[in-house]
Structures are given as structure tokens and as C-alpha cells.
Amino acid sequence: MKISSKRLILFFWQINLCTFFFSCSGNETSPNIELAPSSQLVIIGQDLSKTFRSFDRIQSNQWKDFLGAFSTNGVGGSVYYISIGNPGKHSFNYCRIEEVSILAEKSFSRMISKREDNEKSIEKNKTEIFNFIEMYSSTKLNSVFDNYTDLEHFFQKVREIANEPRYQGFEKSVFLFSDGYHSIPKKEGMTSLSNNDFEGLNFYTCGLQNKALFGDINFLEVESPNAFFDNFIFKLKSEQK
Secondary structure (H helix, E strand, O other): OEOOHHHHHHHHHHHHHHHHHHHHOOOOOOOOOOOOOOOEEEEEEEEOEHHHOOOOOOOHHHHHHHHHHHHHOOOOEEEEEEEEOOOOOOOEEEEEEOOOOOOOOOOHHHHHHHHHHHHHHHHHHHHHHHHHHHHHHHHHOOOOOEOOEOHHHHHHHHHHHHOOHHHOOOEEEEEEEOOOOOEEOOEEOOOOOOHHHOOOEEEEEEOOOOHHHHOOOOEEEOOOHHHHHHHHHHHHHHHHO
């Protein structure tokens, strides 16, 4: 199902509205504490093969805005980038963002201490984001297109990362920027994905032509990487309110 930016924003808004009503019906929380949004795990795969060359690659400024939104909105988590191309030739990079506390302390001394902790986290996040973008820029901005599309490797990494114990309780999203056609030497195609292997993950795609790849897994199609980034940022901002 292909969905526009406006419809995806409405989708996220409805989810957050439901979350609000359910949370209000439970136990009351202390009025001086704002609950932070859930930690996020985002895995992004980008197709670098010749069959996908009509699509512009994700630019560094797009990463900067997307990753910066985590820190700006008090959200912690990890963002992984995995290139999709020739077997054995994969760029792999990640950025870990520390949560910036949004607790409203009544004690002045505790508020000062929390502010200092926040400033340290913000500086660490800036360094993480800078290093991520530097690494990304050095690997993706070449004009070479790969001959093959090793999607099996990408989904194998998705399973490994999503199942790491440290990401238990995280909200997990996967964005596939690819036509979805697996191709490696001497082998064409791959087995369709199963929801049993990717339970609890939210899938988004752009440029997908081989929809059969996802088997019984539900996914949302977006217009562009920018649409995914913008709507995800909107979601983070909505959860903070």
C-alpha cells in the first residue's frame, strides 16, 4: 500500500492519540514528571545497484536533520545504515543517540544537575552525528553503481540487530530504499520474508517494485526518503507532547 506524506502524518497522529487515551486511563503519574518517548531503533537499507540508479541517494544533510531530531526531541536510540549492493561489499554504520532527559525537577539543585547531564548528552550526540555523516559521506557519495543487489545480507543484519538484548523494549523501524529485487552471482531471487522472523518491526519502503518479497509482512510505502524522515520526525515530536 502506497501512502502519501499527509496520510502517513495522519496515521502517526491517530496512533499517538490512541496512546494518549490509553495512558490516561491507567495509573496516575507524578504531575512534575513528563514521560519520555520510547527509545527508537531505526535500520535503513539503501540500494546502490545499477537497477536502482534512477533514484537519488540519501544526502548528508538529510541524515543531519533526521539524527538531530532525536536529540532535539529528547529521544534516545540507535540508527543503522546498511548499503545494499555487491556481496561482500557493504557499508555498515550506526549512530547511537543518548536520551536528553525531559524531567521537570522541583528541586533547583537537581534541575541544575540534570541540565548539566543534558548538555553532556547533547555534545556526545553532536559528535556521534558528525562521525556518522563523515563515514557515510566517504562511502556512498561515489558515482559507482554495483552490479548486484544482496538483499539477503541486509535482512540477515536486520534480524541480528533487532534481536540484540539491548534493544528489548525499543520501538523498531526498518526503511528499505530499494526496488526489492535480490540478485547475486549464480543466484536470482530469494525466499519471501516471513512475519515470524521479523515480529515487532515496522517496515517502510520506497521504490519497491517486487512487493512479493515481503510475503505476509505488512509494510507502508512512502514517496521518498525525505517523506520517511519527515514523518518520523513528526512522530517523535508528537510523542513528546
